[in-house]
Amino acid sequence: MPNRSKAQILIVDDDPTVRTTLGMFLMAAGYEVAFADDGATAVAHLGKAVPDLLVTDLNMPIMSGVELISHMRTLHPKVPIVAMSGDYLGEAVPAGIIADRFYPKGQNLQHLLTTIASLIATGPASGIVNETRTRP
Numbered sequence: 001m002p003n004r005s006k007a008q009i010l011i012v013d014d015d016p017t018v019r020t021t022l023g024m025f026l027m028a029a030g031y032e033v034a035f036a037d038d039g040a041t042a043v044a045h046l047g048k049a050v051p052d053l054l055v056t057d058l059n060m061p062i063m064s065g066v067e068l069i070s071h072m073r074t075l076h077p078k079v080p081i082v083a084m085s086g087d088y089l090g091e092a093v094p095a096g097i098i099a100d101r102f103y104p105k106g107q108n109l110q111h112l113l114t115t116i117a118s119l120i121a122t123g124p125a126s127g128i129v130n131e132t133r134t135r136p
Contacts, residue, residue, distance in 0.1 A: 007120045008032040010051035012042045012068060013084075014060040018105065022055065025109050026116070039063025043071060050076055053120055057105075058085040058097065066097060073098055080119035082112070 009031050013019050016037070023033045034051060036042035040063040042056070054072055058065035069081055083099035086106060093102040100119055103112045 006030065006032050007052040008034060008049070009053045009055060009116065010034045010036065010042060010045060012036045012039065012054065012056040012060070012065065014038055014057065018057070022109075022112075025113070029113055029117075031116075039065060039068035039071070042068055046072070046075065050079065053080045053082065053116060055082045055084060055103070055116070058083055059087060069098055082115060082119070 009026055011019055011022050011026070011033060012035075013022070014037050019035050019037070023035060026033050034045060034049070036045050038060045039056070042054075043063070054069075056065040056068055065083060065085075069083060072079060072081060080101075081099040082101045082103050083093065083097050084103040084105050086104065093099050101115050103115065
């Protein structure tokens, strides 16, 4: 079932296959999707547009997902964050990571979609796309 609000999700991962797979899946679900291949590129994107939700890998070159999450929490503390990695088992957010949820890479994409929909629905905008996300 598509999300008719067209919430924007920023996917950050250094693996192009992961970015493409998640992006296609989320676009098919009705979301707008933007991409960054590392934390530094994501920070540049945030200077132009603030997404309704961030999905980020934890282990990336240049600027890790852990650093990106910290940056995001400082500048945009109400934007929900889903951290992901293939290095952790289970769905519990790893200790020391200040994300709202955790997605173990390669696991059930439908569960990720349900998690994203839930976070957007209960986020600060209560399911309404953030009208101030685009910056001049």
